[in-house]
Amino acid sequence: MTKTPVRSLYFENAIGRIWEEPECFLRLEYRAGPRETLQFRALLTHAGQALTRRRWAKILVDQREMAPFNASEQDWMTNEWLPRAVAEHGYRYGAVLVANNVFARLAMNQYVMATRNLTHTYRTFEAEDEAMAWLRAFE
Template sequence: MPDLRYPIHESLFFHNSLASIIAHNLGYVRIEWHPTLVRTSDLREAYEHVLLLLKDSGITKVLSDHQLLAAIMPDDQYWLVNNWVPRAVREGGYSRCAIIQAYDVISHLATLKVTNSLATPLAVNYFDDQRQAEGWLLQA
């Protein structure tokens, strides 16, 4: 099991084999994706916990670290675009997403397909490292 200790300014909210969901005291949720096969059940469980954290905390910004994330399958891409993101925007006030780009080209292209298909007022931007991503999230 990975070491799940976090700095004092972060709090682990949820963890499964695919992701760790962390609340940061600067006012954003960070998703750390683990290098493993993306199973639908794990992906949807992680995203449902992100939504729960957005709703419970009033946080509206997410930093999603895709560096180690494997490609998301088309059915899950469809679910994100047509189900989860609209609910997160409507129910959780989700307004801003910083994505640290995946090392894997197929994963990066899958993420682009999702974000380019969104019909919500969600601001999305891509970054190469966490410092840039956090800076963008916190400027608004």
């Protein structure tokens, strides 16, 4: 009897969770509600560290319950976190399950436009199975 691989929890705080998926990518799940800056930065910093630890390049970003990014979060992600995640942690592919909140969707679109010069690709999805299939296409 073959055992089905299961995801394992890598990190969790008040902002969200990071899972290690058996298919060699991270799953970053944002929780609903406002975010505290240090907790937000800790979550994303741990995501970068997990990419390095596993030597992975892909993240499924579940923003369905997420509140919009504020200006400070957007600035930090655009100018510090994502450039470091790409350059130092090997982050290359982000499949984003789009937020239910229209303002959160708009904030994500602005972020994607602001970071399009990096060697990194984001693609948005409504359906989780399509997002996972897209990530699986990259070795």
